[in-house]
Amino acid sequence: MSSLWRRRRKSGKSKEINSGSELTIPTHFRCPISLELMKDPVSLATGVTYDRESIDMWHDTGNTTCPVTNQVLGNSDQIPNHELRKMIQDWCVDNKSHGVERIPTPRVPLSSYQVTEVCSKIAAASRGRHDIKCRELLTKINNWAKESHRNKQCLVKNGIGAALAEAFARFSTEKYTNLLKEIMSALTWSFPLGEKGISDLKSVVSLHCMARFLKGDDLSSRRDTIFVLKEVVISSGDDDHELVEIEGIEETLFQVMKVPICPRATQACLVVIRHMMMVSQEKVTMRFVKLGLVDLVLEILVDGSKSVCEKSLVVLDVICRSGEGKESARRNALMVPILVKKILRVSDVTTELCVSSLWKVCLGGNGEGGLVEAVGVGGFQKLLLVLQLGCGEQTKEKATDLLKSMNVYKKKVECFDSSFRFNYISRPN
The missing domain is CATH 3.30.40.10 (Zinc/RING finger domain, C3HC4 (zinc finger))
Structure with missing residues (x-):
C-alpha cells in the first residue's frame, strides 16, 4: 500500500x-x-x-x-x-x-472530443474576427474548467492553450481589449501551449498587447499578463530577441516591480527581467541600471521570501557582470551587508549567488571599500563556514579568492554580528 x-x-x-x-x-x-x-x-x-x-x-x-x-x-x-x-x-x-446534505448528481466529465471541437471553433472565430462567438466559447471553457480539476487537465492536454494563444494574437488590437483580458486570464492555467502557441504569443502584436496591459491600471490584468509572459520567456530560451525590442519595456517591467501586485507577480517579473538581460546583456542591463533596478532589488531582498530572494539574486548577479552594474551596486550601502547576511541563511542557491555577487563587486577595480565593509559585517567568518560546510567548485574558488583579499583587513576592522538589521545604514536617495 x-x-x-x-x-x-x-x-x-x-x-x-x-x-x-x-x-x-x-x-x-x-x-x-x-x-x-x-x-x-x-x-x-x-x-x-x-x-x-x-x-x-x-x-x-x-x-x-x-x-x-x-x-x-x-x-x-x-x-x-x-x-x-x-x-x-x-x-x-x-x-x-x-445534517446530511444530498449529493448532487455529478456532471459527465469533459471528453477529448469536446475539447478538440471547441478548439476548432475558437480557431474559426478568431480567424474571422468573430469576437462575440469567441467570448461565448471562452465562457464555456471557463465553466468547464471550474467544474473540476479533471476537466481543466483535459482542456490543457488537448490543446486549449494553443487555441487561446492563436486567438490572442489575432485579436491583439485595442478594439478587443476586454476579450483579450479574458483570454489572458484563461491562458494563466493553459500551459504548456506547445511550439505553435508560444510562437503566437511571441509575435510582435501579442507582445505589444501584453506590454500595454502591463502599463494599465487593471491589476488583475497586469498580474495575469506577467504570469503568461514569464511562461513564454521560459519556453523561448535565451536566444529570443522580440521582447527586448519593444520600446519602453524595461521601464514598464520596472514599474510592475516597484508597485508590487503580489509576491508571485514579483517573482515572474524577475524571471522576465533576467531573460531580457541574458538576451541582450550590456544594452538592456544599462537601461535597467539607469532606472534604479539595483536599489529596487536590494530593497526586495531585505525581507523577501526564499523564492523571491533566489530570483532577485539571480538578477543581481547578472547585473554585476557589467561594469555599469557593478558600479551601481557598489554605490548602494545595502549591497554588501545584504549579501553577507543572506549567506547560509536562505538556501544553498542563495549562498552561491551571494558569494558570486560579492566576488564581482569586491574584487577588481574599486572594490577595496567593499572588502573592508564585508569584513566589518562578518563576511570573513561566513565565507569560512561556506568552505567548511561544502559548496560547488566555482563557489569554493570565489570564496577562497575573497578570503585571501579580506585577510589583509580582518584584524584592522571592527566586526559586527552578521545577523544585524540594516536600520543604521543610510539608504540611497
Missing part, C-alpha cells in the same frame, strides 16, 4: 457526520482512498469502486495500479456506478435530519 494511500486512510478514519449523536457512514459508501462519502463513484476494470476525484488524484501522481488490489491497470477507464450513487443519494435523503 503506497504512502498516499496510508495518508488518505489515516486522515479519513475520524470523518463522521454528526448531529447531536454520531452518524456513521456505511463502509461501502466510503471511497477506499479517502475513506469519505463518495460523491461520484466510478468502477475500474478490477471491479473496485472509488470516488472519481480520489482515483483521478491517484492516477495523476503516476500510479498505474488499482489501489485496493494492486493490479496493474491496462487502461484508466472509469465506469460510473449509477446504482451505488443512487443508493448514496437515498441514504443522504433519509438522514437529512442528521
